[in-house]
Amino acid sequence: MTHTLRRLPLIAGIVAMTTLVAACGETRQSSSDATSDSAAAPAGARTVDIAMEDIKFDQTKLTVKTGETIDFRFTNTGQIPHDAFIGDADAQMEHDDEMAHMGDASTHSMGEAAITVQPGAAGELAYTFAAPGTYEVGCHQPGHYGAGMKIEVTVE
Numbered sequence: 001m002t003h004t005l006r007r008l009p010l011i012a013g014i015v016a017m018t019t020l021v022a023a024c025g026e027t028r029q030s031s032s033d034a035t036s037d038s039a040a041a042p043a044g045a046r047t048v049d050i051a052m053e054d055i056k057f058d059q060t061k062l063t064v065k066t067g068e069t070i071d072f073r074f075t076n077t078g079q080i081p082h083d084a085f086i087g088d089a090d091a092q093m094e095h096d097d098e099m100a101h102m103g104d105a106s107t108h109s110m111g112e113a114a115i116t117v118q119p120g121a122a123g124e125l126a127y128t129f130a131a132p133g134t135y136e137v138g139c140h141q142p143g144h145y146g147a148g149m150k151i152e153v154t155v156e
């Protein structure tokens with residue numbers, strides 16, 4: 001009886017310690033996963049490196065296969081922030097309008113294929129082109145898309 005009472009807190013202590021160790025191990029593992037994630041492309045993806053300049057992308061055309069996943073890696077070599085928004089021409093116009101009216105170009109809706117990259121920084125955006133057609137990667141910082149800051153993506 002006395003034994004049982006004395007052992008209970010000890011067992012609880014061991015369980016707590018084990019949980020703590022397990023939690024630490026988990027944290028360490030997930031942070032190393034995050035590191036390898038940012039370095040490695042999604043499985044089966046093709047990596048395309050793109051420089052963002054003031055005010056253009058360093059390339060204007062890209063051809064991909066239907067169903068292909070492209071791991072876009074943007075590097076902003078300019079002095080001002082730039083965006084990359086992926087969608088067809090209609091979506092681009094709509095988005096450009098949205099951005100112009102919102103004023104704050106850094107506000108993207110959740111779930112949109114869009115990224116904003118600050119000067120001197122890099123960003124990654126993976127996108128699967130599920131259907132054939134013509135898409136665009138457009139920058140929607142005020143005036144940039146209108147100035148021709150876009151990449152035409154042909155999905156064949």
Ligand SMILES: [Cu+2]
Pocket residue numbers: 055056081082083139140141144149
């Ligand atoms: Cu731009």
